[in-house]
Amino acid sequence: MSKSLRNWIIVLAIGFVIWVCPTPQGLTPNAWHLFAVFAATIAGFILQPISMGAVAFIALTFCAITGVLKTGQALMGFGNGTIWLIVCAFFLSRAFIKTGFGRLIAFLIIKYIGRSSLTLGYSIALSELIVSPAMPSATARGGGVFYPIVQSLANAFGSQPGPTAGKxxxxxxxxxxxxDAVTCTMFLTSMAGNPLCVGLAAxxxxxxxxxMNWAVAAIVPGLISLFLVPVLMLKLSPPEIRDIPDARDLAxxxxxxxxxxxxxxxxxxFVFVMCLALWATGSWTKLGATPVAMLAVAIMLIAKVLDWKDILSEKGAWDAMFWMGGLVALATALAKSGFIAWIAKLIGTAVAAANMGWIASFVLISLIYIYSHYCFASVTARISAMYAAFVAVAAACGVPAMLVAITFGCFANLPISLTHYGNGCGPVYFGAGYVSQGEWWRNGFIITTINVVIWLTIGMAWWKFIGLY
Incomplete structure (x- = not known):
């Protein structure tokens, strides 16, 4: 039996078993069947009997044919603004490569900072930290601003997807x-979904x-997590190039x-600076991150920085649009079906019945809330579906209201690292083709788990010190 056939059997078996199981009380048959398709799709993304875009397309087709979703619902992910922001980020990156502007920035960074792979890692982390409070779109920040620079840095050292990826x-x-995932946790304005938590908490x-409440609570565990990322990645995905003693002369x-x-x-x-300025001032200009990115692409086309053939040949953009758009459609429909609310109620009832004390309840509910992100392709969607319910459950178990309100806002972003679809810039970084999905998920789980330990130990001590409980 070929590996592809074996993986197909596993994926279909997962979907079939869930589909034919009796619908749990409190759910509609349609919600349960939608969960079956979603679970099979995630399994398909992991095992990849065929490419992820094809898996997503087949899943949406099945939903439309069987009536699990109406055609418009099945295709709604492709009209999602974040999806088009991701696509535009790929085009911006293409312009960085085509014009050589990315090489210019890369060699300037190498000239002043590039003493080792670790110092380059810290330059990325520090830049993210500085920019994040002023740029609430994590997709624009990670995918539109930093990804083209990171890609240019890799190219400057002759590291391309494939045999030289490990350099x-x-x-x-x-x-x-x-x-990018860590900085999303640190400020109320560093991720578009964070302000939603404020309204839901009230x-x-x-x-x-x-x-200031948010920033003070997140600053200590956030800085520790941010500091550890470049070091941990040295252990998890050690680069062949460690020290760069002649970096300045090379640059x-x-x-x-x-x-x-x-x-x-x-x-x-000009386009790059314009995007940075408009993304940073979006709260005043009322311009969304996606229209700004579309404007950038339009200007590049008019100025012939890119031509239409460049757009059509950017396979990574169209592949990401298919699999991410499909996943967003399924995840959104799953939340609207009542499945997520049903799960939240089930967990809340079980935790409350256990009567284990508020600290143990807080830790248990936090872990469930964090690792449930495997089921979501959007942080904002998960906040909309789960934040209020889980905050209310934790508060009912005796967790101080301000503590759970702030930390669950941070914990909405902490597990972005888990998957390559954890937030909008995930498909962009993953789509570069440097890291296999297996390694990405393994490292993401390790990074997330270490961050969870930091936030639930050092973070708890810090929250006690500042009086959150």
Whole structure:
């Protein structure tokens, strides 16, 4: 039996067994059948009997044919703004490569910071930390701003997807993604879904979270997690290039060879700064991250920084759109079906009945809440579906209201690292092709688990110190 056939049998068996099992009390048959398709799709993403885009397309087709979803519902993920932001991020990255502007930035970074792979990792982490409070779109920040730079750094050292991925590209791609996940936790304005937590907390447990409340609570465990990411990735995905003693000389020579900036590079530099400024001021301009990214692509097309053939040939963008769009459609429909609310109620009843004390209840509910992110392709969607319910359950178990309200806001973002679809920039970093899915998921689980330990130990001590409980 071939590996592909074996994986197909496993994927279909998972879906079939769940489908034919009796519908649990409190759920509609349609919600249960949708869960069966979703579970099979996730299994298909893991085992990949065929490519992920094809798995997602088949799942949506099955839902439309069987009536589990209407055609419009099955296709709604492809109209999602975040999906198009991801696609535009790929195009921006293509422009960085085509014009050589990415090489310019990469060699400037190497010239001043590039003493080792670790210092490059810390340059990414520090840059994320500085930019994150002013840029609430994690997809724009990670996929649109930092991914093209990270890719250019990898290319500068001759590290491409495939045999040379291990030189340094594999390491840098994962550092970029996991630092983006950590910075999402640290500020109320570093991720678009965080302000939603503020509104839901006021409704669910009657507390008001301020920007400073959030930042003070998250700063200590957040900085520790951010500091550890580049070091942990040295152990989990060690780069072949560790020390770069001649980095400055290399960078200076390459910059001299490149000469002055071309007109296309100058246009791209303008577009890049424009995006950074508009993404950072979105709360004032009322311009969403996706329209800004679309404007960037439009300007690049008009100025011929990119042509239409570049757009059509960017296979990573279209592949990500298919599998991510399909997953978003399934996950959104699953939440609307009442399945997530049913699970939350089931867990809440069981924890309350155990009567184990508020600290143990808080830890248990936190773990369930965090690792449930395997079932979501959007942090904001998970906040919408689960935050209020889990905060209310924890508060009913005696957890101090302000503590659970703030920490569950942070914990909505902490497990972004788990999968390659954990947030919007995941498909961009993963789509670069440097890291296999198995290694990505393994490292993501380890990083997330270490972060969970940090936040539930050092974080708890810090929250006690600042008076959250």
């Amino acid at each position: 340094i590209g594999k390491y840098l791609m994962q550092v970029g993604y996991h630092t 409704t669910a447990v009657g507390v008001e979270i301020t920007w 200076v020579n390459e910059l001299e060879k490149m000469g002055p900036m071309s007109l296309q590079e100058k246009v791209l530099a």
